[in-house]
Amino acid sequence: MIRDDVKAAQIAAMKAGDKDRTAATRAILAKIKDKDIELRTKDSTLDDDIMVTDVLQKMAKQRRESIDMFESGGREELAKGEKMELSVIEEFLPAQLSEADTAALIDGIKAELGAESMKDMGRVMAELKSRHGSEIDMSKASGLVKAALS
Known part of the structure; x- marks a missing residue:
């Protein structure tokens, strides 16, 4: 399951002392938990991997939009941080069709x-x-x- 892969990546990043990767995986897990809580209030029988993939796709879209905005505003340092987070998010997304x-x-x-x-x-x-x-x-x-x- 994708959720387990993200948790394992977080643990590995923490052990390696990679603060950026740890922060990115924490953000992913926080969004997944938010979605879990949201779905608890609704009667939803959504498959876990589909739900996690949906969360990851939304996060990736937000990062791409932020990168465009930061680059057009001349804020390369902020765009660099978003690009790093986007690369971590994309690691966990299933391969996209052409x-x-x-x-x-x-x-x-x-x-x-x-x-x-x-x-x-x-x-x-x-x-x-x-x-x-x-x-x-x-x-x-x-x-x-x-x-x-x-």
Whole structure:
């Protein structure tokens, strides 16, 4: 399980005295725990690895946005810290499908659902996320779905 891999990485980083990596793994585990608490209040039967992958994808997206903002603002030292955290987060993310593979999946789902216009985008995105949410960057997939339905 991904959660166990993150815990093991945290312990290894602590033993090695790697403060940056320790802080990044702690941040990951804190977000996972927040999500656990959030899901406790709801009746959710979400698979643990899917939930953890979703948390990691959101964290990675936030780091990418922060890096862009810091670099455009001339704050390279802050961007460097975000890049380090992003690299740790990406270690635990499952391999993402390529753009061509994602487009092929979208075409298959589009044909299966009979989607023809932008009205059907929500249905296509929902089906794509339910089937392949952990393997696809949904923000990139959104653009591909729009292009396929245009």
